[in-house]
Amino acid sequence: MPRRTIWRRCEAGGLWRMLLPGVVLLGNGEPTEEHRIEASLLHAREGSVLTGVPALRRYGLRNLPDSDDVHVLVPAGRAIASIGFVRIERTRRLPTPRIRAGVPTAPVPRAVIDAARRTPDLDAIVAMMAEAVQERHCLPRALAIEIDERSRIDGRLLRALAPIWAGAHSVAEADAWNLWARSGLPEFQWNVKVFDASGRFVAKPDGWCDEVGFAWEIDSLGYHSEGDHFRATLARNARYAAAGIVVLQTLPSRLRSEPDVVLTELRAAFESAQRRPRPKIHTVPLKSDATATPERRRKVPNPRHSKPRQ
Secondary structure, rough: OOHHHHHOOOOOOOOOOOEEEOOEEOOOOOHHHHHHHHHHHHHHOOEEEEEHHHHHHOOOOOOOOOOEEEEEEEEOOOOOOOOOOOOEEEEEEOOOEEEOOEEEEEEEHHHHHHHHHOOHHHHHHHHHHHHHOOOOOHHHHHHHHHHOOOOOOOHHHHHHHHHHHHOOHHHHHHHHHHHHHHOOOOOOOEEOOOOOOOOOEOOOOOOOEOOOEEEEOOOOHHHHHHHHHHHHHHHHHHHHHHEEEEHEEEEEOOHHOOOOHHHHHHHHHHHHHHHHOOOEEEOOOOOOOOOOOEEEEOOOOOOOOOOOOO
């Protein structure tokens, strides 16, 4: 078809729409996300891989940063520039793609870290990592490997990953983990199952100090105060009391609005648990990272002491 005809049909009010240089939508409506993804891969040429936020949407993740850009990985030597809604990233570590709805898509750990590097909001990064791990799309060590294999480590990513590695399942639990790290208290475990002396399930506390049998629950007002959730919370607290477990309940908002007050309450509750005999209870151990092969095992640095590689 003559180029002049194409340009005429792509003019304002025309039948077609020019999405990217050389890529035309055979319609004049607003392009969908699928249109933008297909156009971006055509622009990037064969061998390109979708990554970042649009890739994670294809895996069904929901807690994602707002982004309308299409992030595409291409081989390092390819001379293609970002333009319009497509963001081209040249890489020497082009991942082996997985085909999701017909599109070559980066594996979840790579897509999460690629999205996180372009996300200024630390909470959004934590939420994205937590969902990827909690929904069993990947293990924390896979995210650690992706961070470690970059030539320059982003300290924000390490700070975001540290509570997820420890077992936190949400931004609020990550806030609790960071507050505990300041407390000077003995080791806490996160989201472990607690059973009484008879083997009956007690609860799965957000934070648990096994040394003294002390539970810390981060209970949101909206979730725990309504209907069946309220009844379940009362039943959980009754099981704590019957098992002799000291429990501290904290609203998520207070972890940021009055952290020093919460720290005082946390230490006081711990001391209260410490003064009485430890109840006869046990936990189901967390799954260890021992299954990782020695050459792939990684230790996540303490976020308070980590520095980017020079």
